[in-house]
Amino acid sequence: MYNTTTLSAVKEQLEQVAGRDFYAQKFADAGTDPAAVDSWDDFRSLPFTTAAELENDFEDAPPAGSLYDGAAMVTFSPMGEELRPVFDTADDLEKQAAANADVLERAGIEQGDRVVNTFGYELFGTGYVLHRALEHLGAEVFPLGPGDSDQVAATIETYDVDAIVGNPSFALKIGAEGGSVDTFVGAGEPFTSVPGRREAVKDALDASTAVDYFGTRHIMPVAAETTAENGLRVVDDYAVVEVVDPDTGDVLDDGERGEVVVTHLQKEGIPLVRYRTGDLAELAVEDGSVVLPDGVIGRTDERLKVKGVKVYPESIETVLAGFDGLTGSYRVEVSQPETTDRLVVVCEGEADADELRAALADRLVVTPDAVELVADLDETGIVDNRYE
Template identity: 65%
Template sequence: MDDEETLAAVNEQLERVGDYELYDDLGPVDSWEAFRELPFLTGKDLKADYDDHAPEGSLYDGAAMMCFTPLGDDLAPVFDTTADLEWQAEANARAFERAGIEAGDRVLNTFGYHTFGTGIIVQRGLEALGAEVIPAGPGESEQAAATVSEFDVDALVGNPSFALKVGDAGASVDTFVGAGEPFTSIPGMREQVKDALGADTAVDYFGTRQILPVAAETENEDGLYLLDDYALVEVVDPDTGELLPFGERGELVVTHLKKEGCPLVRYRTGDLAEWEQRDGEIVLPDGVIGRTDGRLKVKGVKLYPESLGTVLAGFDGLTGEFRLEVSRPESTDQIRLVVEGDADIDELAAAVKDRLLVAPNEVELVDDIDETGVVDERY
């Protein structure tokens, strides 16, 4: 969609949400500048709304399906109308088609069907594409592998970690679509999944239960392209809320363009990503690479410690446990990273620099780490 079409879709959505108490009549906007003056919506805002209008929240106005999503320490309801389910199915059908799944393909769906409802949302998208779906859910990997072999399954969709188990149990498919946990943001994970499944293609897919889908890779495996007629994405500075230019990384903010039940406008996801523009399309080249929680400013650079998890997961000999120490012994910030396990220290330091955008002054490997997390000794 071009800017004019997208702004028109934004105004249609603002009209849909106009009667909801949570939004207090946001009204139409006549420019992107005006749109970015609209307030952000946070998880804390949603939690307060559910508490004040228990149990459904003020965004409830009847639905065709109710599911749940984690929100803080609780589960919060998510509502979809009949129109929502149709819009989601259309968007997901396009995402799966671009990923390489074709009408007539037989697909094993290992996303969960209970509580969160991801499995049924994905199934509707596959059905809209014309694929044949086996609703397996995240059950026994050996049983899933047997089903793949016996019924000549073409594609597998689900969590990458479960796909590895299914592949190790002997399954082979042409195409894998992974979501629900870090995937291509972990160095080497795509290759591991492809090797395990004997797959020609393994692509990443991103969405939250409230906004599903947001972006997905094509069969070219070159980053996640936004589903820009279904959801509008911004990448903002998590401290100032200012829109960041392409090439920068920051917090993903997402707005529904087509949603009646639980519509979200300028919702701060807390997810960390970089964005870029290619031939008029917006891409998240590395998908979601971490969270913006606990960010620090070190050596003039915003540093996101939680993004280290996807880096460490790419090294087989590491446990994933780490301690990041920041100090200022004189006038310059110093970064020391202590990691549990074994790895090539030069390769690890290079990978950490690539992800954090700042080089650690020291990387130490230990057999057993006594304290994990972030230690900021500068103040």
């Protein structure tokens, strides 16, 4: 799936992290030698990194954790109940700018384009990272942030702006205020995994192109679409992506749904090896590219097995968001009246039950036995009555 050039980059990254206390201890505890990694099978023998382990490291070596080794920029990211620091060295910032510039160019933004950046600059720093990328690409950047949609729309009209980068939900508000651009790059929330969301954004902005971008504040970029709008392409000179079974940790075959695991290839500040993101997706190889064909479709935090299939209830949210008459509130009910599991999804609002059932079947990979629609839902979440 990945070539020998990528494996060489992985080996260089492992050499860089092996001396950090956090990873030296992890590798020793797992009985693995990162210096001996000479194949993808060897790589898959390395232990995962989890958010809980990073949280513990921050607690044990406050406030920066043991992975800290100096930084040019310190931003923050939610982790557990706290905001934890993210460190970028000067070299990190340059490499991120170059990688993201390539991504944005493939998304349709060109040198000389005027681009409104509606990501936040303060605290989390996402806007700043993409601002540097746009500058690297040679675009003119309007650092407006996630502020007043009416003001953004007016700026777009006054200065004949070509593109917007930002949250899809904010893009819809900008479009409602009359903002119109050729190109939109969306991130920070479910986008193309929500049925009809891409079309809604394109219609609102009168855009010819609307593409999805996936990254975390720790790893930007991970994957992004091109102007072809046909799935998130892994940025394989910056990150390695695996999809694993959330329960066993086994790497899954192409087309199987599981947890996204990401490894940095070019990172000095908080380098991550086999980091479990908790995001849910499928992996495929298309024309030599590693792709998340349906984007990120939910989280793996809660899951249950129904009729022998792993069901991820949070992925229901992206389906419901595609139906205008639904509020997004739902309850999953699982029972076993005889010997076979019965799955019922109760949703608040109005929709065509057959269409909704078909959409849920496609997303869950198991067809609900029934879909019920109610005006007011008094209880949400998961109700599993099989083992009472």
